Amino acid sequence: MRCAYARSQDPDDPLAGLVVGDLPEPAAPEGWTSVTVRTVALNHHDLWSLRGVGLPGDRLPMILGTDAAGVLDDGTEVIVHSVVPSPGWQGEETLDPRRTLLSELHPGTLAERVRVPARNVVPKDPAISWPEAACLPTAYLTAYRMLFDAAALRPGQTVLVQGAGGGVATAATVLARAAGLRVWVTSRSDTKRARALEIGAHEAFETGARLPEQVDAVLETVGEATWSHSLKALRPGGTVAVAGATSGAMPPADLSRIFFRSLRVVGTTMGTRDQLVALQQMLLATGARPVIDSVVRLDDVPAALGRMADGDVVGKVVVELDA
Template sequence: MRCAVAVRQDPQDPIAGLELTELDLDPPDGWVPVTVRAASLNHHDLWSLRGVGLPAERLPMVLGTDAAGVLRDGTEVVVHSVVASPDWHGEETLDPRRTLLSERHPGTLAETVWVPPRNAVPKDPVLTWEEAACLPTAYLTAFRLLFRAADLRPGQTVLVQGAGGGVATAAVLLGRAAGLRVWVTSRTPEKRSRALELGAHEAFETGARLPEQVDAVIETVGEATWSHSLKALRPGGVVAVAGATSGAMPPADLNRVFFRSLRVVGTTMGTRSELVDLQRFLATTGVRPLVDSVTDLQGVPSALGRMAAGDVMGKIVVALGSEK
């Protein structure tokens, strides 16, 4: 089976540890194979290649958390990549022993991925393979951030930090479709302009003073934007956190948090049922994931290089159907 594999790790040059190779895998008992039609890339893949979240003793590891494909009986599915422990009952994201595909089990950047049966979620037929492959990480995370962690309602204002990233772009599209007033920040005028084209109501330079304070902030950047996120909130507002691409140890600014009754809510990915709800949301509203570009497996190293350089707007999709 041809796949994209992390064979070694380098914090400074992560792409150097990536190989495109053939592997024969031995899946866990009871797991089902999904023939992958499309996968998508995430910063999680780069973190794994840098040695964050993926212990070196688990190498080589097939990368990838997102995919859509076909079961042996022809059922079209989206892969839910949050794998709960076998004896866990309840919400998968709260299982302290949960893992993601490509952390303990081989991931989705392969011709075939094996998953527990419940992680093969029926794909809504209105979605293309490329669109469905964008959902399990970035769009599911954004969906949960907006409507569960931040608990936003139509008419409220949300600030999305770092326009251009997968989760941020998803939050703009989903938030606008849900009737939110969506503001974004970005360091580059090109990404601010593109965010406005996608539906953001206002776009600001990173760290800029805003016209008014907001009900919630979607935070995936971390240290570089944390102070601004707290200052941007109205009293009682919430910062919903699902990442820290610029660093995870900013000053807490606890005086501001308790004096203004701010809430900080963390979340990771989403549940199987939320992935079902997300597909219904897309089918009902007509919103579709923004695809930056489509490549094949051979193009994964250069695509990850673009991602590492911040030269991406939306999702990079890896088409595997033509490689069967």
């Protein structure tokens, strides 16, 4: 089976351990189903796995990829939900402390076929294209949950999205604008700020710039480099929703600002299957669609991940497999 997998790991040179080649097709545990993969979206999670973060070395070789859209054996077109709870878990899957994502314990989606729990597939609406569908399960689902669950934003409120250009930040810009929010973004890059305005941001600012007014919520995936600015940007009682820390996870906490101004710091990761269903329904109702940087073939995955590592991507890179 053709796939892209981690053969080895290197924190300084993650692409050194990436292989596009053949591995045996994994067996399906009882209660799981097989999906013939049509499209996969790349994520920074793939680079972290190649660096040795979140993927123990004794699980190598591991097929990479968390996002996919494809076809069941009976012809049903589906989107794959990547969060896999532990056996016997009851309740919301994202709250299971032993949950994993595809490519952490079980083989991932960057392959001709992937096996997932039967519950982890969502019917794909024909109005959503294959490349668009592949973008939903990680970046867009994470952004959806940050906006409407963690930050509990409502139409007319103002949200600041740190780090415009990244997958989750781009998704948040698109979804927030579609939901009737006022959307502000930050980036160090003139090009990424301009692109954010094109896809729906109302205003785009230099990273760390003083804003015209304080905001209702901040979406934080950058971490140390933007944390102080995120807290200062919030109105009293505002919320910072945190779903990542690409620049470092240990900034000064600034606890006095948090308690004195009654700020809320809410951590969140991925989303539930039900939220994935709701996300697709939102796209259908609003006409909003994922921003796609490029569509590549499986053999192009190393070069595409290299572009991601260099920060040379706006939106999602989608891998298209042969039908």
